[in-house]
Amino acid sequence: MRRSRLLLFIALWIGIFGQKGWSQSLPIQTTQPVKQIEEFLKRFYYEQTPDQRPLTTDSLRALYPRRAYLLSLFDAKDSRRTTQPSYKQAIDTFVTELSEAEEKPDDLYANVLAETPFRASYRGKAETLTVFWQMTHIGRAQGWRMVGLDAPFLTASTDTSKAPLSGDTTQRATRPLTLSPNTHETSFLEFHRVIKQGHDLRLLLSDSLSQTGVGRTFIEAVRQRELRLIETERVSLFIPTKSGWIVRVDEFSRDNENSGWLISDLYGTRSPSRLPPELATLVRIRP
Known part of the structure; x- marks a missing residue:
């Protein structure tokens, strides 16, 4: 009996208190290469799954936790994520803030x-x-x-x-x-x-x-x-968010799921990256 009560307590604790933070750290379901920019934008703003189903139900959102879904859009081979603490911290801050915000622009391409x-x-x-x-x-x-x-x-x-x-x-x-x-x-x-x-x-x-x-x-x-x-030679897109972050997106051709249009750089709070000067005057970067 005591063992059963303990297991029940643990289950309730996970369901009530741990659902938000813990689920965001879980691996997401199998993703797919991001073939087009519009597809990237809809994943970025948490509008659809990799197989283009609307992310409107709790069951689908549970399969694709917001935080893990955002992280899957970064270039996994970028060594700065493990070797450059300031860049890693910028990514963590960005992903946390965007995961908690309901940020969906009326026009996906506005000011890109x-x-x-x-x-x-x-x-x-x-x-x-x-x-x-x-x-x-x-x-x-x-x-x-x-x-x-x-x-x-x-x-x-x-x-x-x-x-x-x-x-x-x-x-x-x-x-x-x-x-x-x-x-x-x-x-x-x-x-x-x-x-x-x-x-x-x-x-x-x-x-x-x-x-x-x-x-x-x-x-x-x-x-x-x-x-x-x-x-x-290449096409790089810079996507500004309402909160002042800017992500750079490039196309990566390789034979795995982390391919296609992915985030290659991040500009904002304490990020070591700097925008090209020709673009820096056109957008408001988060201080």
Whole structure:
């Protein structure tokens, strides 16, 4: 009898007091590679399971505890998680805070940023062009807009004698406002196309970027067809949260479940990581 009462007490203690913290440390059910960014976002905000079932029932939430589910979205091969205490602490704090918060934006892609280094050729010379993007709404349309450039080779002005006047409307039809909102899933191939065709990109650049020397030089280099993209080296996305954390997401190709789009870096409270300067002025990072 005494043994039975002891077992009953232990069971009740686990069920009543230990359910929240203990379940979050349990391993989750078998997960799957994260094949698309939208799939990552829905897991990140605790909206669906790896097999795309809505996480709306207690039974499913028990199979995928919030904390463990978030941790499964980090790159498991990142050695900093075990060798760099400050980064490990930042992850622990982030996961704890996001697990306890009901943070679900109305628009999953709102203010998402991207960094895309390209292998390029400028006037016949091999160069690296890095473009920074922001998911933007213009009217009812949504898409990627250029907000930053890292291109040291574009310091010198090109010949602007053939540049159209600011009021010219002859090329208005070929002035893209944004790139399509899913072009990141195809390594920004749409950007390769508009560069190749020599489009007038003045409206694709943010107002502040278009007024910089590198922005103006870039626009003219594209118009004069002096710049050619060869290959997209990678696509990195930066996802800001309402609480001020920012996660960087990269695609990992490997033959296990911890693959696809995963968190490769974290920016926020006491994290040793720093955002690229071209993006740091666009978002509010948790102090």
